Amino acid sequence: MAEPINLNRLAYFAAVVDTGSFTRAAERLGVTKTVVSQQVARLEADVGVSLLTRTTRSVQLTEAGRGLHARCLAILKEADEAFAELSDAALEPRGTLRITAPNDFGSFIVAPVVAAFTRRHPKCRVELVITDAKLDLIGQQFDLAIRVGWLDDSSALARRIDTFRQLAVANPALAERHPAAGPDDLLVWPFIANLSLKDPGLWTFRRGAEERTLRVQPAMSVNATPAALAAVHAGGGFAVLPEFLVAEEIAAGRLIPLLPDWSLPSGGIHAVYPATRFRPLKVKAFVDMLSDKRNWPTHCP
Amino acid sequence: MAEPINLNRLAYFAAVVDTGSFTRAAERLGVTKTVVSQQVARLEADVGVSLLTRTTRSVQLTEAGRGLHARCLAILKEADEAFAELSDAALEPRGTLRITAPNDFGSFIVAPVVAAFTRRHPKCRVELVITDAKLDLIGQQFDLAIRVGWLDDSSALARRIDTFRQLAVANPALAERHPAAGPDDLLVWPFIANLSLKDPGLWTFRRGAEERTLRVQPAMSVNATPAALAAVHAGGGFAVLPEFLVAEEIAAGRLIPLLPDWSLPSGGIHAVYPATRFRPLKVKAFVDMLSDKRNWPTHCP
DNA sequence: GTGATTGTTTGTTAAAAGTGTACGGTCTTT
DNA sequence: AAAGACCGTACACTTTTAACAAACAATCAC
Numbered sequence: 001m002a003e004p005i006n007l008n009r010l011a012y013f014a015a016v017v018d019t020g021s022f023t024r025a026a027e028r029l030g031v032t033k034t035v036v037s038q039q040v041a042r043l044e045a046d047v048g049v050s051l052l053t054r055t056t057r058s059v060q061l062t063e064a065g066r067g068l069h070a071r072c073l074a075i076l077k078e079a080d081e082a083f084a085e086l087s088d089a090a091l092e093p094r095g096t097l098r099i100t101a102p103n104d105f106g107s108f109i110v111a112p113v114v115a116a117f118t119r120r121h122p123k124c125r126v127e128l129v130i131t132d133a134k135l136d137l138i139g140q141q142f143d144l145a146i147r148v149g150w151l152d153d154s155s156a157l158a159r160r161i162d163t164f165r166q167l168a169v170a171n172p173a174l175a176e177r178h179p180a181a182g183p184d185d186l187l188v189w190p191f192i193a194n195l196s197l198k199d200p201g202l203w204t205f206r207r208g209a210e211e212r213t214l215r216v217q218p219a220m221s222v223n224a225t226p227a228a229l230a231a232v233h234a235g236g237g238f239a240v241l242p243e244f245l246v247a248e249e250i251a252a253g254r255l256i257p258l259l260p261d262w263s264l265p266s267g268g269i270h271a272v273y274p275a276t277r278f279r280p281l282k283v284k285a286f287v288d289m290l291s292d293k294r295n296w297p298t299h300c301p
Numbered sequence: 302m303a304e305p306i307n308l309n310r311l312a313y314f315a316a317v318v319d320t321g322s323f324t325r326a327a328e329r330l331g332v333t334k335t336v337v338s339q340q341v342a343r344l345e346a347d348v349g350v351s352l353l354t355r356t357t358r359s360v361q362l363t364e365a366g367r368g369l370h371a372r373c374l375a376i377l378k379e380a381d382e383a384f385a386e387l388s389d390a391a392l393e394p395r396g397t398l399r400i401t402a403p404n405d406f407g408s409f410i411v412a413p414v415v416a417a418f419t420r421r422h423p424k425c426r427v428e429l430v431i432t433d434a435k436l437d438l439i440g441q442q443f444d445l446a447i448r449v450g451w452l453d454d455s456s457a458l459a460r461r462i463d464t465f466r467q468l469a470v471a472n473p474a475l476a477e478r479h480p481a482a483g484p485d486d487l488l489v490w491p492f493i494a495n496l497s498l499k500d501p502g503l504w505t506f507r508r509g510a511e512e513r514t515l516r517v518q519p520a521m522s523v524n525a526t527p528a529a530l531a532a533v534h535a536g537g538g539f540a541v542l543p544e545f546l547v548a549e550e551i552a553a554g555r556l557i558p559l560l561p562d563w564s565l566p567s568g569g570i571h572a573v574y575p576a577t578r579f580r581p582l583k584v585k586a587f588v589d590m591l592s593d594k595r596n597w598p599t600h601c602p
Numbered sequence: 603g604t605g606a607t608t609g610t611t612t613g614t615t616a617a618a619a620g621t622g623t624a625c626g627g628t629c630t631t632t
Numbered sequence: 633a634a635a636g637a638c639c640g641t642a643c644a645c646t647t648t649t650a651a652c653a654a655a656c657a658a659t660c661a662c
Contacts, residue, residue, distance in 0.1 A: 004330075005384050007308035008619095022640060029305075032621055037641060039619085041578065047387045050577035053439050056627040056639055060439055062577065063396045064387055071383035075376055082372035083306050086348040086365055095364045138354050138361055276351035277342065280365065323609055333652055338610060340650085357608055357658040 007075075009043040012036050013051060013065075014072045021059060093282035094123040100137075101146035104225040104245050105269060106130040110146055112297050113290050120289075124282050132224050137274045143283050145272045146290075148242065149197060158270040161291050166264040167257050168203075169246050170238040175256035183212040183262060190237030193218035194228045203240060205262040212262075240264060308376075310344035313337050314352060314366075315373045322360060394583035395424035401438075402447035405526040405546050406570060407431040411447055414596050418587055425583050433525050438575045444584050446573045447591075449543065450498055459571040462592050467565040468558050469504075470547050471539040476557035484513040484563060491538030494519035495529045504541060506563040513563075541565060 015025035016036060026033035044051050051065030061069065089095060101110040107130060114126050129135070129142075137145055146161070168186065170178075178189055183205040193200035193216075200221065204213040219237045222228050228239045229246070238258060249255040271287045273279060289295050316326035317337060327334035345352050352366030362370065390396060398418075402411040408431060415427050430436070430443075438446055447462070469487065471479075479490055484506040494501035494517075501522065505514040520538045523529050529540045530547070539559060550556040572588045574580060590596050 004309075004312060005380070006618095007311070007380055008305075010308070010380070011305060023638080031619090033640070034622085034642090035620055041641090042618095044578050047384055048391045048579055049387045049581070050579040053575050053577050054640065055439055056641095057629065058639085060442065062581070063444075064390050064581065067386060068383055071379055071386075075379050075383070078372055078376050078379070079306070079308055079311070082369055082376070083348055085368060085372075086350045089365050090349045138356055138359075141361065143364075274354050276354050276363065277345050278349060278351040280350070280363070324607085332650090334609070335611090335653085336651055342610090343649095355609060357610090358660065359608085 005046045006043070009039045009046070010072050011076060012039040013043055014069065014076055016040060016052065016059060017061060017065070017069045017072075090278075090281055092123065093121040093280075093285045095280070095282060096125045096127060097144065097282045097286060098127045098129070098140075098142045099144045099146065099286070100129040100131060100135050100140075100142050102132045102148050102225070103130055104229075104242060105146060105148045107226070108244060109296055110290065113286075113295050116295055117286055117289055121282070121285065124285075126286075137272070143273065143280060144286065147270045147272050149267050157275055158272045159287060159291075161269040161271055161287070162293070163266045163268050165243040165266055166240050167243050167246060167250075168238055168240050168259060168264065169232060169250070169255045169257055171233055171235050172253065172256050174235050174238065175258065180258050183214055183259065186238065186258065187214060187216065189216075190219035191216040192228050192231045192237045192239040193221040194225055194239065194241075195221050195223040204265055205259065206264075207262045242267060306347045307344070310340045310347070311373050312377060313340040314344055315370065315377055317341060317353065317360060318362060318366070318370045318373075391579075391582055393424065394422040394581075394586045396581070396583060397426045397428060398445065398583045398587060399428045399430070399441075399443045400445045400447065400587070401430040401432060401436050401441075401443050403433045403449050403526065404431055405530075405543065406447060406449045408527075409545060410597055411591065413598050414587075414591050417596055418590055421590075422583070422586065425586075427587075438573070444574065444581060445587065448571045448573050450568050458576055459573045460588060460592075462570040462572055462588070463594070464567045464569050466544040466567055467541050468544050468547060468551075469539055469541050469560060469565065470533060470551065470556045470558055472534055472536050473554070473557050475536050475539065476559065481559050484515055484560065487539065487559065488515060488517065490517075491520035492517040493529050493532045493538045493540040494522040495526055495540065495542075496522050496524040505566055506560065507565075508563045543568060 012025065012029065012035075015029055016022055019025045019028060022033050022036050022040075026036045029036065040052065047068075049064045050062050051068060053060045053062060099110065099114070100106075106128065111128060111130075114128050118124065118126055134147075135142065135145070147158070148164075170189070174189075178185070180186060180189075183203075191201070201216050201218060202213070203216065204211060206212075220231060222231065225241065225245065229241060231237070232239050232241070232255065246255055246257075250257055271290065273283055313326065313330065313336075316330055317323055320326045320329060323334050323337050323341075327337045330337065341353065348369075350365045351363050352369060354361045354363060400411065400415070401407075407429065412429060412431075415429050419425065419427055435448070436443065436446070448459070449465075471490070475490075479486070481487060481490075484504075492502070502517045502519055503514070504517065505512060507513075521532060523532065526542065526546065530542060532538070533540050533542070533556065547556050547558075551558055572591065574584055
């Protein structure tokens with residue numbers, strides 16, 4: 001094809017035909033009649049065919065003009081609908097929201113929020129992929145990823161949802177057997193490492209200004225946090241786990257927090273999205289909802 | 302509606318999606334990749350939605366982008382077809398050609414040419430309205446009018462097809478009764494006026510440098526040339542008629558030309574078309590054909 | 603690492619789109 | 633018939649946009 005024809009002029013032409021007058025077309029379009037006259041003239045020059053026969057008092061369609069006008073209406077209607085659809089998406093969450101989240105936080109927190117989200121926004125469907133693998137956001141077409149812990153790469157943008165405390169926990173039987181007055185005492189405990197962390201064996205305990213860093217040798221390693229939790233229950237050792245995961249069990253006495261007056265570094269829960277110019281409303285709406293703890297399951301503070 | 306969205310940008314967007322790359326889209330469109338990048342960015346700004354997720358190495362469609370792309374293709378295809386249709390019309394005569402012509406010339410000359418024209422251009426239909434009334438070209442949507450005689454108004458454009466001599470004729474009986482040595486002798490003849498002329502009673506005869514203008518009082522008036530011819534045949538008087546109308550009858554001896562060494566002013570046969578920017582090809586083709594006398598019926602010189 | 607590829611940014615220029623005024627025609631009004 | 637209201641266009645002018653070229657940041661392949 002040679003030179004593309006200016007599609008915008010179609011709107012001018014259509015307006016003239018619809019209103020039957022250059023002047024009224026100009027009013028409708030909110031421009032001077034000069035512009036309408038010129039644009040239509042250029043459209044005619046582009047296609048090399050006269051579309052309108054003008055007298056000083058009225059305008060009549062050419063045969064060619066009549067043919068174009070019919071198609072013109074179809075084109076403009078299609079375009080209008082297309083843009084209206086997009087505007088809707090910018091006004092109200094809709095479409096499909098693809099989320100990936102890690103096992104623990106995904107199952108415990110994200111899934112319930114997703115349920116509430118789909119209830120609130122019926123036009124929005126959600127695909128939740130729960131995995132501890134760090135999938136490629138763009139390649140897999142995710143709108144959103146929830147990352148627990150620390151952000152490593154990040155050419156992507158992130159928003160912090162929450163921070164969580166991490167607790168060293170063991171099952172009651174194990175906790176009874178081994179006394180632990182300070183961090184160093186833990187070195188002799190069997191340790192369950194969570195491989196989904198950057199450095200699973202390195203932990204820094206704090207108590208006020210006091211700080212103690214130790215490298216623990218794992219008795220076992222797993223790459224999924226729930227598996228680590230299960231291992232703790234089975235008495236395989238102690239592990240460092242997010243508070244939101246174990247709070248309920250501690251309250252019920254099924255797990256024992258170790259060194260309660262020492263604290264471990266807090267982790268961050270982040271919403272990570274690929275860098276696009278405009279964030280889809282559905283993403284913002286969901287992240288807003290996820291950030292509001294009132295939407296979280298009740299057993300979490 | 303607020304501000305119209307730039308439809309031209311759709312082509313850029315579609316090209317990126319189709320080729321899967323800004324660079325290749327730029328090549329296809331014959332512009333710099335800068336332009337493609339900017340135009341797509343502005344389209345996104347217009348609709349307030351991201352359509353593409355860009356990495357430095359690749360481009361991926363957003364959900365919203367996917368929706369727009371589908372419609373985009375439909376819009377661009379429709380536009381392409383519409384313009385192609387118009388271009389065809391500019392390349393080959395097609396559609397309907399509405400012509401009006403006066404009774405005499407229309408029936409004798411135009412109609413046969415129309416027949417040949419439709420045979421040569423099968424995609425072109427012709428509506429021939431034969432009447433001596435001077436119809437409104439624009440209001441009645443005529444592409445072309447054939448006017449015989451002299452052009453009076455003409456905000457319209459005209460092209461001369463031919464000139465024709467006019468002859469004063471009578472039937473043999475009348476011509477025998479009245480001798481006519483010079484123009485002034487005709488003043489005593491009964492005269493049949495043709496009201497379709499501007500000034501039906503005013504005639505100027507010429508013989509070399511000699512000139513004689515006379516105002517003839519009509520014995521009868523009609524507004525149609527064939528009717529005048531019939532009246533002449535019936536011996537109602539003499540009349541001034543176009544040569545193409547009476548040549549055959551004179552040759553057959555059924556009509557007698559008066560004052561054969563004097564000449565009357567020649568009339569013009571004109572093709573008149575409404576003033577449009579671009580003349581449809583069908584009009585040009587027809588006028589060309591009508592101007593070429595080889596297409597005329599054989600009994601005319 | 604190094605170079606090649608890709609999309610964006612930045613400055614700059616030419617071409618559009620747009621405005622206001624004036625003009626030739628035509629229809630209505632008186 | 634003359635006056636006035638309209639209509640579409642032409643013209644001079646300002647503002648916005650499209651387009652290019654060159655440089656840049658980020659990635660992938662080798």
